Structures are given as structure tokens and as C-alpha cells.
Amino acid sequence: MEHKCANKLEQISQEDWGKTPTSVKKLVEEMAQQIEQQEKKIAEVLTAQEQLLEKINQTSKNSSLPPSSDPPGFGKKQPKQKSSKKRGGQAGHKGNSRDLYPIEECSEVIDHHPEECANCGASLTGVDTNPYRHQIVEIPPISPIVIEHRLHQLTCSGCRTKTRAKLPEFVNPSGYGVRVVALVALLSGVYRNSQRMVQSAMLEVFGISISLGTVNKLRHEASNALGCCVDEAKHYIQSANIVGADETSFNQGNIDGFNPEQRKAWLWVAVTPLVTFFEITLTRCTQGAKNLLGENFSGILNSDRHGAYNWVDLERRQLCWAHLRREFIKISERPGVSAQLGTALVKQQEKLFELWHRVRDGTLSRDDFGELVQEIRSSIRATLLEADEYQITAREKTPLAKTVRTCRQLLKVEAAIWLFVTTPDVEPTNNAAERAIRPAVIWRRTSFGSQTQAGSHFVARMLTVVTTLKSQKRNVLEFITQAVVAARGDNTPPSLLPQVTPCSDDSELLKAA
Structure with missing residues (x-):
């Protein structure tokens, strides 16, 4: 019934459109233009909304953002069931202890001998060739070594000219030795202390008073x-x-x-x-x-x-597969066709790295790995080619358009993502x-x-x-x-x-x- 009515209305409109007054025609055309403009605005709003949602949902898993930017609780693993074992080392576990310094490096060795038996109280004699060693490590009081060079000034008895001695060439005019320079660089460059913190550490730990300007000069x-x-x-x-x-x-x-x-x-x-x-x-x-x-x-x-x-x-x-994985996940989280394409790419990537971990562990040979990768490579390329077939405009910003552009870029460099399969010592990431x-x-x-x-x-x-x-x-x-x-x-x-x-x-x- 609805189909017949629609056909009838269409026939009436076609027959009577020519008889319609000009003012009505103009009004209908204006309304049609307004509807078209509203549809464009709605499409733009929906596209902007999708872009904002994608930006909001960016994490370290689907973008280059660091893990520290992830929201609280993101990626939190399910809590493990509480173990019935007690805390600490388990039976049969080889314990670890701190390394002992060689005896020749010890400043002092003190021997302790038991005088009587712990069981019966009898006097003990003899020598233990392998005593238990317990070392106390201490830092001696630190004080700087200060070498003073005195430059004397003498007066000539003939012309009465005063002449002062000069520093030898081997004495640096900065007033600080090489280890002070190295230590300032270490505190600043290795432990990333500020110049003021370096100044404080040099004074409090080593007893060396130094200005901020000198810290910078030594650096x-x-x-x-x-x-x-x-x-x-x-x-x-x-x-x-x-x-x-x-x-x-x-x-x-x-x-x-x-x-x-x-x-x-x-x-x-x-x-x-x-x-x-x-x-x-x-x-x-x-x-x-x-x-x-x-x-x-x-x-x-x-x-x-x-x-x-x-x-x-x-x-x-060799392009980094960690970056590729993030791109695949980003695509899979988009709506519509992008989700299908991205999910397919993620699955193939997971298969690839399951095989790669076996190669790294020694349970799969490189030759077998190369053969098994051929199917994965073909599947990934087929998915990229499928995305490439979609027609998009140059300025289109829809999720599908982004997916198509990414896949086209990957197709151009596809040869550079498989080098690790055939070349030893090349890592996939x-x-x-x-x-x-x-x-x-x-x-x-x-x-x-x-x-x-x-x-x-x-x-x-x-x-x-x-x-x-x-x-x-x-x-x-x-x-x-x-x-x-x-x-x-x-x-x-x-x-x-x-x-x-x-x-x-x-x-x-x-x-x-």
C-alpha cells in the first residue's frame, strides 16, 4: 500500500509541478537547499565528533603517547588469586646475597673463635680453614685534598722592579682538579641534578665550596x-x-x-x-x-x-612493528569498515609475534619461520589492498578516510616491514x-x-x-x-x-x- 501511494504521489508531483505557482516552487527550492546545508553541517559535526572521540580515546596502546599519559586504571590486569605459599624464598630456591670484597681489599680482618662447645661446654681448639665471612662496609670521612701554590714576588736590587712567580704549565688556572671536574659532570649529566643541587652536594658530601658559575664552567x-x-x-x-x-x-x-x-x-x-x-x-x-x-x-x-x-x-x-601494532589497534577501534580491517591486521600481527617469540626462544628455526610468515604477509597485504580500493576525497576526514590513507602509506613501505624475517640480528621493533x-x-x-x-x-x-x-x-x-x-x-x-x-x-x- 505504501509503495503504491509513493508512486502515486511521485506521478502527481511530476504532472502538477509545471502547474505549481512560481512562489511555491521558489519556497520548495529554498527548503531543499536548507535541508542540503543542514545535512552537510550534520555530517561535519558527526565527523568532528568522531575525531574528538578518537583523540580522547588515545592511549599508549594505539598512539605514540607514553604510558604515563594513560588514564587511571587503564590496562590494569585482573588481580591474581592469592597464593597459599608464604612470603619469601621457597624451598629449593637459590638465595642471593651481596658480594663480598676480596680479602686483600679489606682494611682490617678480625677473627672470632668460639671458646667452648655450644652443646657440652668443652674447650675448643683448632683452626677453621673456611670461616663464615661477615663484612662491614663504611665510607671514611671525606675531606678535599688542597694543594696550595704560593707565587712569591721579589724586588730587583738593581732596577727595583717587582716580579711575581708564574704558575707552572701543569697547574690548571681554574683552581679545581680533574676529578672535581669529572664529579661535577657526573652529578649533572648522569644523575641529572640541577646546578644548585650539584653545588650543594659538592659542599655537603665532599666539603668543596663552589659557585654556580664555576659549576657551569666545569660542566x-x-x-x-x-x-x-x-x-x-x-x-x-x-x-x-x-x-x-x-x-x-x-x-x-x-x-x-x-x-x-x-x-x-x-x-x-x-x-x-x-x-x-x-x-x-x-x-x-x-x-x-x-x-x-x-x-x-x-x-x-x-x-x-x-x-x-x-x-x-x-x-x-626495518620499520618498527610496535608502531605498526599501535596503528592497527587505532584502526580497529574506529567504527564500521575500519574496525573489520583493523581487527584483521591485529590478528595477523599477533600470529607473527607468536612465531617470532618461538624463534627468539630457539623453538622455531629461521627457515621454518620464513615459510610460515609468507601466509601472514599475504594476509596483511590483502587487507591493505582491500582498504586501498575504497574511494575517498582529498579533504575527507572520516574515520574510513583516515584508515584508507594509513593503509596506502603502509603499502608504499610494505617491503621495509619484513627485513627482520630474512636478516639475522635485525630486530622487528x-x-x-x-x-x-x-x-x-x-x-x-x-x-x-x-x-x-x-x-x-x-x-x-x-x-x-x-x-x-x-x-x-x-x-x-x-x-x-x-x-x-x-x-x-x-x-x-x-x-x-x-x-x-x-x-x-x-x-x-x-x-x-
Whole structure:
């Protein structure tokens, strides 16, 4: 009945439209235009609403936001059932205790012998060749070593000219020794203390009174002393076979006039197993990446999809699967077709990493892994191609349009997400670079960046030295001390490159790191 009525009304309207008065026609056309405009506005509001919802729902799981930005309770695991076991070490568990210092390093050894038997009270004699050792570790009172140089002034008996002695060349005019310089750099660069906190620590712990201006001068001296060491590390990175790279924003002021446009600075990091290099520049573009890796970089790059790295051939790139997973989850949380596409991509990604964990654990060979990945790769590519078939306009901002654009971008770089399958030592994620850059992010948050270019150099050089030496299990304070000694004496500075001894090789160093 409704269908017949609709046809009849349509026939009447077509037959009688020509007889309709002009004023009525104009009114109908105006109403039609208003309806069309309202529909466009409603569509725009719905699109803006979807965009806001997507932005509100951003978490560390579907975006590049850090876990600290997640809402309270997000990702909280279900509470485990209470165990019936008692607290502490269980039966058969090998206990851990602190390491004892060698006997030759002990300042004093006191032997305690039992005089009588704990059971019958009889007198005891003899020698215990393996006594129980209990050590008390103490720090002696710390007082600075002060060496005073007296420059005497004498008067010539002939011309009555007064002449004062000069400091020998080996005496630094700053008034502070190399270990003081290294310690100031350590407190500031490793433990990220402010200059005022460094000043307080030097006085309260070491009894050394030092001004804030001198703290800054000693920091710069340490930074300059480490310059050659860091440059050597940069050359090592640029010639490495596999490098992980990442970048994060940094604040650099213009007190010294080197940032007159008040541009945002960027802290770049390049990571290898035993050497890590940091650099702060005022650009995040391609030139910044080339400065980091070198114009003639020929190794394999592990990174995210930032466009500054696109000058590296796709055949020598491994895109981070952690970033890809977040993109897939973001797509799966959108409505409609996007949810279907995203869910399919997430499932394939989970299958891929189940296999990868077996390879890492040694329960699946690389050859078998490569064969099994072929099906996963085909499924992911098919899903991306399915999304590519949807037609969208250039300025469309709907969830589906965002999904299609992301999938089209991934199709362009699809060859760069599978390198880890066929190339040994290439990781599927860029976690190494992200872990390395995290201390820099904490430094940035606590210090609000740097105020000068020299301050940025200090930050980058200290991060390079500390991260590299920790990966090689070398002492940071001693290294900085050696660097300052070399700089004051125009000697060869120490090296940040891996120290290979006759009884060790690179593989052993990699295992140790």
C-alpha cells in the first residue's frame, strides 16, 4: 500500500509541478537547499565528533603517547588469586646475597673463635680453614685534598722592579682538579641534578665550596674534553651494519644567540649494541637524519615511519612493528569498515609475534619461520589492498578516510616491514632506540631543556658517554676523569669504542651488554 501511494504521489508531483505557482516552487527550492546545508553541517559535526572521540580515546596502546599519559586504571590486569605459599624464598630456591670484597681489599680482618662447645661446654681448639665471612662496609670521612701554590714576588736590587712567580704549565688556572671536574659532570649529566643541587652536594658530601658559575664552567670543560670521544663514537655509528634511530623534541633557548628564531630543538639518537650516539639539532627534517647517520650511510636502519628517514632505501630499512601494532589497534577501534580491517591486521600481527617469540626462544628455526610468515604477509597485504580500493576525497576526514590513507602509506613501505624475517640480528621493533632515549626525555622534563647551544652539547655528549659506557660495563667517572686529564695535557683522549682484549671478542662483549 505504501509503495503504491509513493508512486502515486511521485506521478502527481511530476504532472502538477509545471502547474505549481512560481512562489511555491521558489519556497520548495529554498527548503531543499536548507535541508542540503543542514545535512552537510550534520555530517561535519558527526565527523568532528568522531575525531574528538578518537583523540580522547588515545592511549599508549594505539598512539605514540607514553604510558604515563594513560588514564587511571587503564590496562590494569585482573588481580591474581592469592597464593597459599608464604612470603619469601621457597624451598629449593637459590638465595642471593651481596658480594663480598676480596680479602686483600679489606682494611682490617678480625677473627672470632668460639671458646667452648655450644652443646657440652668443652674447650675448643683448632683452626677453621673456611670461616663464615661477615663484612662491614663504611665510607671514611671525606675531606678535599688542597694543594696550595704560593707565587712569591721579589724586588730587583738593581732596577727595583717587582716580579711575581708564574704558575707552572701543569697547574690548571681554574683552581679545581680533574676529578672535581669529572664529579661535577657526573652529578649533572648522569644523575641529572640541577646546578644548585650539584653545588650543594659538592659542599655537603665532599666539603668543596663552589659557585654556580664555576659549576657551569666545569660542566663546559668536561663537555669539551669529551668532544673528540663523542665524535669518534659518531663515526663508529655511521659505519655500523645495523643502526636503530629515533628522535624526540627538546627545548633550547637563545641566551647565546644561536637560536634567534626560537625554533624547537630535536634530540636524535642512533643505537648499536655497544655504542650509542646522541645529537641535538634545530631540525627534524631529512638533513637532521643525514647528520646523524651520515650522508653515505650504507647499513640497515631500524626506525619508525618518520619521513626524515625516507632517503634510506626500503631494502635497507626495518620499520618498527610496535608502531605498526599501535596503528592497527587505532584502526580497529574506529567504527564500521575500519574496525573489520583493523581487527584483521591485529590478528595477523599477533600470529607473527607468536612465531617470532618461538624463534627468539630457539623453538622455531629461521627457515621454518620464513615459510610460515609468507601466509601472514599475504594476509596483511590483502587487507591493505582491500582498504586501498575504497574511494575517498582529498579533504575527507572520516574515520574510513583516515584508515584508507594509513593503509596506502603502509603499502608504499610494505617491503621495509619484513627485513627482520630474512636478516639475522635485525630486530622487528625499534625498542632499543626508544629505551635509550627515555633518560633524555626524563632529563628534558626535569630541566626544561637547555638555554644555550653549549648546554645542548653537554646534554648530548653526556648521554652518549653514559649510555655507551653502561652498555660496555665501564666506569663513567673514571672515563670522564681520563678525558679531562687528556684535554688538560694535550694527550690522546680515551675511546668510547668497545675495548677488545686478547681473551675476548665482539660476541662476548655483546653477550655481556
